[in-house]
Amino acid sequence: MKLELKGITKRFGSLVANDHIDLVVEPGQVHCLLGENGAGKSTLMNVLYGLYDPTEGEILVDGKPVVFKDPGEAMAAGIGMVHQHFMLIPVFSVAENVALGNETTKAAGLLNLGATREKIRRISDQYGFDVDPDAMVEDLPVGVQQRVEIIKALVRDAEVLILDEPTAVLTPQETDELLEIIRQLKRDGKSIVFISHKLREVKAISDTITVIRRGKVVGQADPTASPTELASAMVGRTVSLSLDKAPARAGEVTFKVRNLTVTDHNGQHVVDDLSFDIAKGEVLAIAGVQGNGQTELTEAILGVQPHVAGSITLDGKELLGKSVKHVLGAGVGFVPEDRTLDGLVGTFTISENMILDLYDKAPFARGVGMKSGVIAENAARKVEEFDVRTPSVSAAVGTLSGGNQQKVVLARELSRPLRLFIASQPTRGLDVGSIEFVHKRVIAERDHGTPVMIVSTELDEVMQLADRIAVLYRGRLVGIVPATTSRDMLGLMMAGVPAAEAEAGASAHADSGTTAAAVAETAGHEGETHV
């Protein structure tokens, strides 16, 4: 099936998200859409998938113009989409999720899940997915959930499969597996639209690359183009892919975590017997695939996890068991991983958000009275200093772009003398300019002599910022390694392989070309048996 987009324009009010975009997806081709966060890739795909109506332009399938009023029509025309945020219902089984919207029924509208299970098994066997149709989706690992999404598209006989940032949630090894699946789908004659801002994958998988910037197609690129060329095309100016930073001058160790264990409400140890130190003036990055205990670790330090054991000391004082207020008061700056949910109050003004955790401290308050003048002045100064683009400090913070929202959080957390700085996913969803800004600020704080802990699932970010890297797998510390460690080795560690073995595995990979994935897989299974 040949898919063409002609002059697609999508406006939201005065914002032009897509500006006369032309795109041709040939059958059996992997077509990459490369662009940074906010460039309009997802909007374009949502238009194609019938979620948005295009303001202008038309969609052609095999040369004939079509109009998709809703995703149902797009699916009927053979277009399937795997969304960045999986569109699966956690409390449904795999079979129910796959059946939804495409149900096989017996008499009187009664569900025939047996037929769906059969289809799932067939596809699962064909592509080696290993998915149990009766498993609850919420119990499945992210990688498997993604396969369920692909099955959803395949049972509907999709000819064109759109994958929106599919690797964001995967380990490097899982990413390798996904790329292999994509190649297999391509061999079966399916067209793939692969949306990403990660140059490495795009280069590895694509037949054609279309670069989108600020809603416009800025050109086609060849998969053989160098990463620097692709990055420049994507951002519109020369970008350096590495961060200039001086070597760390680590001072005394002031932050110590000993035997930290966090138990969730099911009794699972989501953080398991963790011990590490951070010295003044160094960045420790916590690497790992999402959901391996990073969230719980940072929350345990902050004091919002209910069931914790062990010890966390800062400057020799115990933080475990203390209130959030106490922890913040001890000089901990905290950037939560989800700024809209945990970091900001969307309906509050920028001024109010700038003092969200300082509202009862001098000079913003005296007794229980708050000083609105001081608060507004503070906000004006911070907006200036952190280059927050906003028409007014009294605008609701929810109306800002992600980058500017993150700057508000940073401005708040970095505005007081810190003894420890923790940032979770500090650049998630940000454009390159904002990413550079955030990284510079983090390193500046380090150079100021503060111990810094960065949690990131982006290996690139970890390697750029870290002085040392701690890898978490299923709540346990796999190892702490220097920032110079190779990607392959880190990838293996993220799959639970201990540092020594990983080193061997990675060098074997480099030597003989054995796929790291295979090693990771065995390691993963071993991991499963003892958990």
Add this chain to the structure above:
Amino acid sequence: MSEKTTPGPQAPGSNDAAEPAEMQVPGGVTSEAVASDVVLDTAGGQMPPSAVPAATQRRSRDRDGGGSVLHEIFTGNVMVSVLSVLLAIVLGGILMAVTNPKVATAAGYFFAQPGDLLTEVIRPYTALVQGSIFNWAGTDLGAQLYPITETLTVSTPLICAGLGVALAFRAGLFNIGAQGQIIFGALFGAYAGFAWHLPLGLHLLVVILAGLVGGAVWGGVVGLLKARTGAHEVIVTIMLNYIANFLLLFLLTTPAFQRKGSTNPISPFLDSTALFPELLGPQFRLHAGFLAAILATVVVWWLLNRSTIGFEFRAVGANPNAARTAGINVARSTILVMAIAGALAGLAGVAQVSGTEKYLSGGVAATIGFDAITVALLGRSTPWGTFFAGLLFGAFRAGGVAMQAQTQTPIDIVLVIQSLIVLFIAAPPLVRAIFGLNPRKKKTTTSGTPGPRTGGVKSGAAV
């Protein structure tokens, strides 16, 4: 969030905040502005919308530069409120017209005498105004002004309880339990008023304090259950209303509360030292409780907008996760806000027993607790909004009594008009659609209002 192991219900792109425009997209059924406000209010579809439309929570200065003042008046909240009241009154009139037997007769010869029809509809409203604001048929100034004092008297408990409901709304809690809290306030206050005999001045203070404590206890229980067990406050408050009511009925049959020598379930009269002083002499019912209501409004305003406690309440209400991450003790805030809300409702109970009724009976709370919800909603949960909404609904109540006496129109019509007003006010686009005002669209294209869309452009420019 985006990479949790389980997919949650979230708007696509809700985390991808660099593309805010994507989550501001209207559903086609409604105007863009409402949709974007809701998205802002619900953190991108992750929480239920707050009681008060998000747009109205923002300070008015946010809208600076968003068109002329005149434009603002005609399209803004004030206009919607006025039109909502108007619309409800018209609908109420229609209801009265179709049910009035005289009108039915009048309609028969409508073409001959169209004036009669109108007269029959206008008559009850005239009586309402005459019973609530100014009685031009009164013989002296006192009689002429009596209605307005009556309105203020009836408004007093409505304002106090309404403030309690509004305060809880602002902290994200649906306090449907003002009724029970009023009962508890009245119970405690009345007991202190008739069982203890204290000197003038001190006695009233003790009574007020007892009422505040009573309401705070009954409200605080809700906060405690919510904070400690996660029980939903809507269910708990509804149930506690019934429990408080049965408890009151039971206590009024016990020797401690029942009036000596009476077989009716009513308490003794409160001591004269325990009563609010009459403000305008004995011929008017207006008492100093109204001053307490004004004071309560000022205090709540200060609490919400100028104090750290109010900051905590609002933060917890708007985004409990962020509040918790910022070191605010959400559980403590929940308990505290419910206790204060209960205390305000308790003050309404005191205003009843110690000002208006002067004794405790099974009907002491009447329907004030439920009216308070509509008052808070009409006042958009702001303290002064609630104050004026309380005055308006007080006028409806006071006038409704006079209307029922003069024109035999059942006072229930007041309930209909009140609920219609609130319904319209909650849905501004509905009112605008009915009156053919649809200004928001124009606004987004002509004026550079600081909005989500321009925010998106700015982010692009930052690159």
Add this chain to the structure above:
Amino acid sequence: MSATTQSPAGKQPGTGKGTGHASSDGRTVTPANATELVSWKTGIGLGLLAVLGTVLFGFLANTKSAGFRIAEARDPNASSAAAWVTLAVALAAVTYLGYRWISQRRKGRAVDRWIPAATIAAAVVLGLAALGVAGVEKITVPSMALGWIAAIVLLAAAGYSCFLTLQGRRTPGWVGGLFAVVFLVGFMIWIVAGGRDPEPSISLGGLMAGAVTLAVPLVFGSLSGVLCERAGVVNIAIEGQLLLGAFSAAVVATVSGNVYVGLISAAVAGALVSLVLALVSIKYLVNQIIVGVVLNVLISGLTSFLFSTLLTENPEQLNKPGRLQAIDIPFLADIPIIGPILFRQSLVGYLMYVAVIVIYVGLFHTKWGLRVRAVGEHPQAADTVGINVNRTRFVNVLMGGAIAGIGGSFFTLVSVDAFSKDMSGGRGYIALAAMIFGRWNPIGAFLASLLFGFADNLQSTITIIGSPVPSQFMAMLPYALTVIAVAGLVGRSRPPAADGIPYVKG
């Protein structure tokens, strides 16, 4: 509506932040080797109730006996035949279910969830039928002795629960179930023995039948709630739907002279309330709780106004609907106790059973139900597979309204034959509680409604025979029970994830 803390949707349990963040300050430091966290809530709760039970049933026990009348059969012969048939059927059922239970355990598989409950139900029916066959008309028990036995069992169960908690194990469901049953039996014996008569007794059959009757509007109301909330719309307006249904049934049945037309009009009236709810909350995105509360006030005012103006003026022409008579199903209606409950109902009563079954099967075993639940759990996901979220919600809310409207007709067409002001009397709110108690499941909501109906009927029965408890406290019982339930038991159940959140496409 969420019975749990307003947990942010999207943060699922498993990430450790799912529920109960508000109680995050109740931090406990557990030893690293603990594998499971067992809350003391169950143990302490049971302990308190056991102490209460001991005081009431033991120390405050009456010396009198308590009598429970089993059968007041109209035709002794028919009743006896019916009892024999029931005995046979129940015996067969118990045997079959018991066999399945045991065989499933033998195979080491998990026993199907419904089997224990169904077996116990069948056993109870078997026992009742045996009493009927034996011709027992009244059971009289010594309250003091049984009261102490009950107290000891309660204390033992609570102790066992605490013991398990100390061991770091969860209290199994059957302990809770046993506790509830023993507490209920003990309470019944205690309260009946406290009656004014020298030999106080109550009719068990009457109590049960009355409970079901009182539960009818609650069941319809809670089903309305289930339909709406499963699709993600909070329905506080059940009270208004019941009330307008009752009003409409009375007026239309009187005017048309046909009670069936009245019944249909009740459904239409309920749907009308829903229409406003759906329009304002789905189309104009107003908070659903607000709309519900306001609608209840509106309907209360509207019906009261119309009652005062029109209905009281012409009761003959407008408010004399006549009644839907009870329809006996021959033979089956004569089965002791369960006969009148299941087979001697009005049309509305039979509709109730049909509605429970149809909605249960519909929600969990059909294409429609799968889509509805998807819309209530994750509307975006439903949208991306081509399901129209807001239309589904609209339709469900309308259906819910119609169901509640039919429930409302029960007030004016079955229980009383005229409309009066605010005659739904807050039952819509109880129905809401029943829905939450029943965990958003039609069967659960049905059982919870029965429980509330039972408490309601027990209160009036007790008031008649006289009781040691002031009637106001008995009247409080359903409400107190609900508070305890939402605070203690239901905290664990999960409402539909998108409940109460309007869907804005995109």
